[in-house]
Amino acid sequence: MKVWGVLEHLVSGSLDALFANYLAVLIAAAFGFILVLSALIGSRLLAPFSEERNKGTTYECGMLPIRRAATNVGVRFYLYAILFIIFDVEAVFIFPWAISFISVGLVAYYEMVVFVGILAAGLAYAWKKGALQWQ
Amino acid sequence: MAVDARDMAATGTTETQAPAAPPEIAPGVPMPAGPAGPQEHPLEVERLKPVEYLPGKALYRSVLPGILQVPADLVIAASRKSSLWPMTFGLACCAIEMIATYMAHYDLDRFGIVPWPSPRQCDVMIVAGTVTKKMAPAVKLLYEQMPNPKWVISMGACATNGGPYTRYDRVVQGVDKIIPVDVYVPGCPPRPEALLDAFLALQEKIMEDRAATGR
Amino acid sequence: MTTEDATAAPSLDGTIWAEVDRALSGITASGEPSVQDVIVHIPRDEIVRGLRALKTDAALTFDYLRCLTCVDNEDEGMDVVYMLYSTEHRHNLTVKTHLDATDLHLDTATTVWRAANWYEREVMEMFGVRFRNHPDPRTLLMPEDITDTFPLRKDHPLAEIEVMQGEGMAFPSGEGE
Amino acid sequence: MNAELFGSQVNVWVDALVRVLIIVGMMTVVVMGLIWFERKIIGRFQMRLGPTRTGPFGLLQSVADGLKLVAKEDVRPKNADPWVFELAPYFVFVPTFLMFVAVPFAFGFQVRVLELGLFYVLAVSSVSIVGWVMAGWGSDNRYAMLGALRAAAQAISYELPLVMAMIAVAMVAGTLNLQEIVLGQSRLPNIVLQPLPAFIFFTATLAELNRTPFDIPVGESEVVGGPFVEYSGIRWSMFFLAEYAAMFILALLGSAIFLGGWAWPMGEQWGASWQLLLTTVKAGAFIFLIFWVRSTLPRMRVDQLMGFSWKVLLPFGFAQIMVNGFILVNGWPAVTSGVLLGTTSLAGLFAVGWIVQRSVSRPRPRPVMMARSEAAQ
Amino acid sequence: MKGLLRSMGVTLSAFMRKPVTREFPETHRELPERDRAFPLLLWDFEQTEPFCTGCHACERACPVECMTVLMKDNPNHKSAGGDSTRRKIIDKFWIDYGRCMRCNICVEVCNFDAIAMNNTWSGHEMSVYDRADLVQDLPQLLSESRGGELKAWRAP
Amino acid sequence: MEHFLGLSGVLFALGFYGVLARRSAILILISVELMLAAVSINFITFATYLDPERFTGVIFAIFAITIAAAEVGLALGIVLRLFRDRGTSNVDAADELKW
Amino acid sequence: MLSRLPLPPQLDRTITLGAVLAVGVALPYVGVVLVLAAMGTLSVAAVVFWMLAAIIVAGACGAVFSNHVVHAALSLVIAAMGIAGIFLLLASEFLALVQVLVYGGGVTILLLFGLMLTNATEDPLVTDGTQKPFAFGVGLAMGAVIVAAMVGSTWRAGEPMVVPFAELGVRLYRDFGLPFEIASLVLIVALVGAIAIGRRDQDGDVS
Amino acid sequence: MTTTTPGQEFETQDLMINMGPQHPATHGVFRMVLQVDGEIVRDLIPHIGYMHRGAEKLAETMDFRQGIGYMDRTEYLAQFNAELSYVMAVEKLAGLEVPERAQWIRMILCELNRLSSHFMFTGAFGTDIGVFGTAFVYSFRERETILDLFEEITGDRLMYAYFRPGGLAWEVTDNFERRVGEVLKSARQGIKDMDGLLTENEIFRARTQNIGIISAADAIDWGCTGPVLRASGVPLDLRKTEPYLRYAEVDFDVPVGQVGDTYDRWLVRIEEMRQSVRIIEQCMAKLQPGPIMPERMPRMLRTPPGEVYLRTEAPRGEFGVYMVSKGGNRPHRLKVRSSCFANLQALKDMAIGSYVADAVAILGSLDIVLCEVDR
Ligand code: SF4
Numbered sequence A: 001m002k003v004w005g006v007l008e009h010l011v012s013g014s015l016d017a018l019f020a021n022y023l024a025v026l027i028a029a030a031f032g033f034i035l036v037l038s039a040l041i042g043s044r045l046l047a048p049f050s051e052e053r054n055k056g057t058t059y060e061c062g063m064l065p066i067r068r069a070a071t072n073v074g075v076r077f078y079l080y081a082i083l084f085i086i087f088d089v090e091a092v093f094i095f096p097w098a099i100s101f102i103s104v105g106l107v108a109y110y111e112m113v114v115f116v117g118i119l120a121a122g123l124a125y126a127w128k129k130g131a132l133q134w135q
Numbered sequence B: 001m002a003v004d005a006r007d008m009a010a011t012g013t014t015e016t017q018a019p020a021a022p023p024e025i026a027p028g029v030p031m032p033a034g035p036a037g038p039q040e041h042p043l044e045v046e047r048l049k050p051v052e053y054l055p056g057k058a059l060y061r062s063v064l065p066g067i068l069q070v071p072a073d074l075v076i077a078a079s080r081k082s083s084l085w086p087m088t089f090g091l092a093c094c095a096i097e098m099i100a101t102y103m104a105h106y107d108l109d110r111f112g113i114v115p116w117p118s119p120r121q122c123d124v125m126i127v128a129g130t131v132t133k134k135m136a137p138a139v140k141l142l143y144e145q146m147p148n149p150k151w152v153i154s155m156g157a158c159a160t161n162g163g164p165y166t167r168y169d170r171v172v173q174g175v176d177k178i179i180p181v182d183v184y185v186p187g188c189p190p191r192p193e194a195l196l197d198a199f200l201a202l203q204e205k206i207m208e209d210r211a212a213t214g215r
Numbered sequence C: 001m002t003t004e005d006a007t008a009a010p011s012l013d014g015t016i017w018a019e020v021d022r023a024l025s026g027i028t029a030s031g032e033p034s035v036q037d038v039i040v041h042i043p044r045d046e047i048v049r050g051l052r053a054l055k056t057d058a059a060l061t062f063d064y065l066r067c068l069t070c071v072d073n074e075d076e077g078m079d080v081v082y083m084l085y086s087t088e089h090r091h092n093l094t095v096k097t098h099l100d101a102t103d104l105h106l107d108t109a110t111t112v113w114r115a116a117n118w119y120e121r122e123v124m125e126m127f128g129v130r131f132r133n134h135p136d137p138r139t140l141l142m143p144e145d146i147t148d149t150f151p152l153r154k155d156h157p158l159a160e161i162e163v164m165q166g167e168g169m170a171f172p173s174g175e176g177e
Numbered sequence D: 001m002n003a004e005l006f007g008s009q010v011n012v013w014v015d016a017l018v019r020v021l022i023i024v025g026m027m028t029v030v031v032m033g034l035i036w037f038e039r040k041i042i043g044r045f046q047m048r049l050g051p052t053r054t055g056p057f058g059l060l061q062s063v064a065d066g067l068k069l070v071a072k073e074d075v076r077p078k079n080a081d082p083w084v085f086e087l088a089p090y091f092v093f094v095p096t097f098l099m100f101v102a103v104p105f106a107f108g109f110q111v112r113v114l115e116l117g118l119f120y121v122l123a124v125s126s127v128s129i130v131g132w133v134m135a136g137w138g139s140d141n142r143y144a145m146l147g148a149l150r151a152a153a154q155a156i157s158y159e160l161p162l163v164m165a166m167i168a169v170a171m172v173a174g175t176l177n178l179q180e181i182v183l184g185q186s187r188l189p190n191i192v193l194q195p196l197p198a199f200i201f202f203t204a205t206l207a208e209l210n211r212t213p214f215d216i217p218v219g220e221s222e223v224v225g226g227p228f229v230e231y232s233g234i235r236w237s238m239f240f241l242a243e244y245a246a247m248f249i250l251a252l253l254g255s256a257i258f259l260g261g262w263a264w265p266m267g268e269q270w271g272a273s274w275q276l277l278l279t280t281v282k283a284g285a286f287i288f289l290i291f292w293v294r295s296t297l298p299r300m301r302v303d304q305l306m307g308f309s310w311k312v313l314l315p316f317g318f319a320q321i322m323v324n325g326f327i328l329v330n331g332w333p334a335v336t337s338g339v340l341l342g343t344t345s346l347a348g349l350f351a352v353g354w355i356v357q358r359s360v361s362r363p364r365p366r367p368v369m370m371a372r373s374e375a376a377q
Numbered sequence E: 001m002k003g004l005l006r007s008m009g010v011t012l013s014a015f016m017r018k019p020v021t022r023e024f025p026e027t028h029r030e031l032p033e034r035d036r037a038f039p040l041l042l043w044d045f046e047q048t049e050p051f052c053t054g055c056h057a058c059e060r061a062c063p064v065e066c067m068t069v070l071m072k073d074n075p076n077h078k079s080a081g082g083d084s085t086r087r088k089i090i091d092k093f094w095i096d097y098g099r100c101m102r103c104n105i106c107v108e109v110c111n112f113d114a115i116a117m118n119n120t121w122s123g124h125e126m127s128v129y130d131r132a133d134l135v136q137d138l139p140q141l142l143s144e145s146r147g148g149e150l151k152a153w154r155a156p
Numbered sequence F: 001m002e003h004f005l006g007l008s009g010v011l012f013a014l015g016f017y018g019v020l021a022r023r024s025a026i027l028i029l030i031s032v033e034l035m036l037a038a039v040s041i042n043f044i045t046f047a048t049y050l051d052p053e054r055f056t057g058v059i060f061a062i063f064a065i066t067i068a069a070a071e072v073g074l075a076l077g078i079v080l081r082l083f084r085d086r087g088t089s090n091v092d093a094a095d096e097l098k099w
Numbered sequence G: 001m002l003s004r005l006p007l008p009p010q011l012d013r014t015i016t017l018g019a020v021l022a023v024g025v026a027l028p029y030v031g032v033v034l035v036l037a038a039m040g041t042l043s044v045a046a047v048v049f050w051m052l053a054a055i056i057v058a059g060a061c062g063a064v065f066s067n068h069v070v071h072a073a074l075s076l077v078i079a080a081m082g083i084a085g086i087f088l089l090l091a092s093e094f095l096a097l098v099q100v101l102v103y104g105g106g107v108t109i110l111l112l113f114g115l116m117l118t119n120a121t122e123d124p125l126v127t128d129g130t131q132k133p134f135a136f137g138v139g140l141a142m143g144a145v146i147v148a149a150m151v152g153s154t155w156r157a158g159e160p161m162v163v164p165f166a167e168l169g170v171r172l173y174r175d176f177g178l179p180f181e182i183a184s185l186v187l188i189v190a191l192v193g194a195i196a197i198g199r200r201d202q203d204g205d206v207s
Numbered sequence H: 001m002t003t004t005t006p007g008q009e010f011e012t013q014d015l016m017i018n019m020g021p022q023h024p025a026t027h028g029v030f031r032m033v034l035q036v037d038g039e040i041v042r043d044l045i046p047h048i049g050y051m052h053r054g055a056e057k058l059a060e061t062m063d064f065r066q067g068i069g070y071m072d073r074t075e076y077l078a079q080f081n082a083e084l085s086y087v088m089a090v091e092k093l094a095g096l097e098v099p100e101r102a103q104w105i106r107m108i109l110c111e112l113n114r115l116s117s118h119f120m121f122t123g124a125f126g127t128d129i130g131v132f133g134t135a136f137v138y139s140f141r142e143r144e145t146i147l148d149l150f151e152e153i154t155g156d157r158l159m160y161a162y163f164r165p166g167g168l169a170w171e172v173t174d175n176f177e178r179r180v181g182e183v184l185k186s187a188r189q190g191i192k193d194m195d196g197l198l199t200e201n202e203i204f205r206a207r208t209q210n211i212g213i214i215s216a217a218d219a220i221d222w223g224c225t226g227p228v229l230r231a232s233g234v235p236l237d238l239r240k241t242e243p244y245l246r247y248a249e250v251d252f253d254v255p256v257g258q259v260g261d262t263y264d265r266w267l268v269r270i271e272e273m274r275q276s277v278r279i280i281e282q283c284m285a286k287l288q289p290g291p292i293m294p295e296r297m298p299r300m301l302r303t304p305p306g307e308v309y310l311r312t313e314a315p316r317g318e319f320g321v322y323m324v325s326k327g328g329n330r331p332h333r334l335k336v337r338s339s340c341f342a343n344l345q346a347l348k349d350m351a352i353g354s355y356v357a358d359a360v361a362i363l364g365s366l367d368i369v370l371c372e373v374d375r
């Protein structure tokens, strides 16, 4: 029971508020899930279902598809995704900074200037290399 | 992948890719002596087979007590009739009048009628124009792809029975030859008001048929 | 072609026929007036040569193919008709070539004007005239696999009206004629 | 553990449950209302009436639509990947719903006051992109696929400017707690201090919601409705619902972080119901703007859209943050910093406008007229 | 940016204007006199019989062959003791509104002014559930004119 | 605390198995992500329990996630490259060292 | 097997399978946990922990054992969400959200893009059949060792507490300035590398 | 999807997108198969013929009066222009002289029809570019007023059958002049609205400028006509080059583009609408009372044998009717030279290398009417 003591401890004291907050998130998530589920069940109940021969065919403007749709797409999207993930991570760093840079002072500001500068250089590189271009 | 050979044969021009070897036109066919061209081309017989409306059954029809079914039917039918979503699907000249009906002067949106481009979200198919034999498989397929319950409005003379083009043998003489039609609107083209009237008639029909709502 | 009523149609004088005749030297062409444009008859074996000459000739430059179509004269064969226009000199010309009913072959004009592409495809499937060396000899208006029906020919029958009006009674034949 | 709910102390569980339930009810009503509102408003923009015949003023239109969709057959294409296809609505809907937890309606009238509220909204909202891609990939349809890819590419591209705008606000407010951000604006809404981020936020909102002019993922004339082409009935309506719920939330968020939410202009003086009204009006104005834009502007093309985000909004967002940082870190008096913030940001906004103008306004005369003599030679 | 704002201005001004919608089932706009809905037969009130003599002119001229005309000897003709001047009269008449292309030819060819285009709203609100119902027979074709609601217009 | 560590151990083992057993480069990548996540859990567990005042572990976890993201980007680039060249994402096909 | 059952169309295969799974596996598990909680053996936090652990392990198993790359990637999302929950339990609000943001929004999208791009939706066949059992053994052993080591050791657990967000920033930028800049360098290297690799294809031909 | 073959195969494995026959962007039942690399169109295969319903063949079996109805239905957005070509071909063959008043009325109606057709274009093009219905609604608002006028005159909203060989079917209504004035007023407002809504709009310009460029030489080679050709800088307008009706007596300009892109086609059409208003105003001033049919008209019109290719400038370009008569009351061969048919041929050239969205915009800028293409 010692283990559970620790966990109990976790949710008491200073963690209390945090836990209570995210409890609501958990409940909301469960609720959202249940909402969708109940709607689906309701639909199963109320909607007619029939099986026609071609009902399940993929919609292609009235034509029958031949090949599966899953096929490779342009490399462009992928480059954007890479750019995004890099900058997303960067945003992760900026958020704490945005709140605390005043208390840290100019050091933090210049740190961030350098950081953003480096990333901006990356963006510029991507720009120059045409990763932001389509053709 | 799941498209079997029969489907392929049934719809003919299905290639969405560059056809490997498109059939060429027969080289310089000399004029035949007698009347040429079979009326029903053998390749087309299968493609023009009619499709049926396959009613499904809603679960509530079997599980709900009878006393509750009637109001349930009523509510569902009422909501269906107030929210008839047609497919954006224009064929020929009638399509212009159909579009005009959506526009400011007639405003189908008043009746809760808004068009959706994909058959998956549609309840009504307005066949507005001539259905040619080349187009017929597509019309059939689109109809089949609509989820139940679904209705068809045949708009204009062409869709009703070929209209001015009945005598040309590349035209299907009426869309009801290939899919079941619920409401016919005469006219060439019908006025927008006539189409509105057809929607009102369809609403009436839905309410009358509400005992069959679960279909 | 039936002979023109001399009073109805203008004569060839004062038209561009003289120019055309000059441009088509070496080709057995004959001119014919009509109510609107001058018609030039070119034998089918020389048609592409003739058309190219008409296009390249400096005084004519028929660089614009208005229309290309075919007339089915049943037993007399078919006429393939080219309507030409010159955007530079602003004049029109109709070129006709005759095909025998037994041999519906013709050289393609797509090498002269790209615009001929679809027109020829249409004529191919509608009349069964085959254009040699056509870059894309598929059907255009008909389903892709139906290549043996030529609906615009005169002998292609019209469809019967399937449902006639009148309370289930058969339509009294002859009455409607 | 207890929490305060309507002035009384209840267990946190009960409290959370009640608040979530209220949100569920509210969301349903508001989304239905929004759909009706959109149809009416766009109807007016197009000089027509919008729904009139279902219920008074067509008010029941959304109800009828919803009921019909529930009672509509739910088709799953044969080739679709069953699991991915079936699960996609959850992935789209649940994150959207979760966003409600942190968004403030009035003082104390929100599910939870999260310390990292702004960041939370951002993080949760990013999950629903996965749902879009799932929907597109799972339905095995070319349009859906293309739509999903576009949606994902667009959403990730515009998420960054959104982040930048939010960070700029957070810097000014000094917190990520939404309630505090709102409270901090009881004197002056942030839009005055930060017009450029407000603009970026609005643009990015449009993009995240796939609204015109950023509706390429669902563009009818290209991909026929995007990732959801193959969805029908209730499953499709889940996406639809999520879309409108997201619009509502983002409007609330926008009004909270830029327009002062319930706090401006009256601070905490007004009662909760007035604050609620204030929020609604501001969010309504925001939504009206969305509809207005929707009924006016053409759709952008995918490269222009990406370019706008990466080449214009993102650099400007960075610049705004750096400038904000510079102004704030020096610890100048509030008025000085405020004026500086406002003017620099406004200048940035004009710069953006100028760039947009410049990018297409090469001199382009009207077509040359050919008078009669020329044309006839 | 200027152009965008200008566009927004255009839509806003439209927003301010009054909607142009005509609410259809409640309000019908007035049809022009020349409106062509579908051909109808006219009723001769003086003779209390249709004008139509069943001469087949319209039937032959109809491009889509949607008319069927059967004539009979007029029982009301003077020779039969009646007071009508028409020797022959229409016996059965069908028009398939489902195929009619509203081209007005039948009206133009009729020598007896016996057929006219319906120019009232009843001619447009004709949706049916079965296409056989679109084939109108003689009583149906006459009813409008007989009821006196039809102010037939014909080309001057 | 042991529970968290146990969970992270299980995750790590699963990821390890994935890396060894899978042939598809993308699946290997997914497994690596799992392992990294396990490491993050450890970091935070230690930070919360052993070092709550300085929470160095949390900062390390941030860096770990950063690296994970960067790694995915780069690795996917390589996979893409591989796929374009070899037409497969099977890592066995890449065992020759020449590009 | 299920496909042969005569089911009404309302209950198609996937739904039935899902229901069977839910009833057969998830419900007992949840039941046990809840019963234990009701008996007072488990605290709220413990219940949450076990739930999350189940989700994570299920997601991880899906990611590792699924033969379909898309399924694997989606399982990874589920696992990542669960891990975010664990972070929350560990009082690290910020990290939890970072996890959601980076994994939910970024990594998964990137993975999905990557596999759509490579068209590699299925795991290629294992080249030699011995690899899987071997890997399984090694993985199992590894897991056992780690779990044993971690659970077996005794830690001098301190006082857990919520990491104040502002302080996190302060500490990050005051004490970890250099690693922070290095991180930016890592990021940019990744960026440049990825672009350089991706770029070369754009020239069209296979190099 | 089990194995992916390595090497070159991969590079060519582009996504094929099928648009149509039922697709919101294809203006009816046009179908195009796009081969897409990323978002860029590498190849475009047009498929037409879904609306091939044999108008030519049927009109060959009909007399001249009956054939008019088929012309209406062939070019259902510019019915008067289509009718005009047909009746003028008959007149030319039969040698009929059309009274002056009928000619002026024909001109007015044709130009009004051009207005309504171009309004349709502006609306449909706006939708293709992605304006959510608004452009469409505005243009239909104006169209509706024009259609109301047409209905008052001819009795039908779309299928007028009003032009007859020799003149007009019947007189216009008494209040014709006032009504035309009203319609013109609202049309001017409509042109202003459309112009303000889109022409200056930055997004619209970004979407249309430098898209789908076709050079003058190419346009001529492909046989493009109408605004498409004129946008490429070729001042070819049959109303000027071969004036028919009374076009030689009115004063108007032919707008000509400079670049030949989609934006030019838009501008040319907008300008043409202004010019149409101008033409109508002049026609109204010159309209005199008089007969509308020649004095002697046979009850059943017969033509001598002969052939004529009669072309007029319809809103979409040259609408030609090639009529071969072998005597009798019906044509032996009737060929409708469709303007869109030729324009559509050039689509492939214009669209390759652009984006998918651009392909839709380019198609929209050609302003096709499928019934006219397929006939
Ligand atoms: S019914 Fe008439 S208007 Fe309608 S499509 Fe057929 S021909 Fe055109």
Ligand code: SF4
Pocket (backbone or CB within 6 Å): E051, E052, E053, E054, E055, E056, E057, E058, E059, E069, E090, E109, E110, E111, E112, E113, E114, E115
């Ligand atoms: S309506 Fe006129 S034309 Fe027709 S049958 Fe009767 S009398 Fe003859």
Ligand code: SF4
Pocket (backbone or CB within 6 Å): E039, E061, E062, E063, E064, E065, E066, E067, E095, E099, E100, E101, E102, E103, E104, E105, E106, E107
């Ligand atoms: S209006 Fe035309 S189609 Fe209709 S019945 Fe009369 S002649 Fe026939």
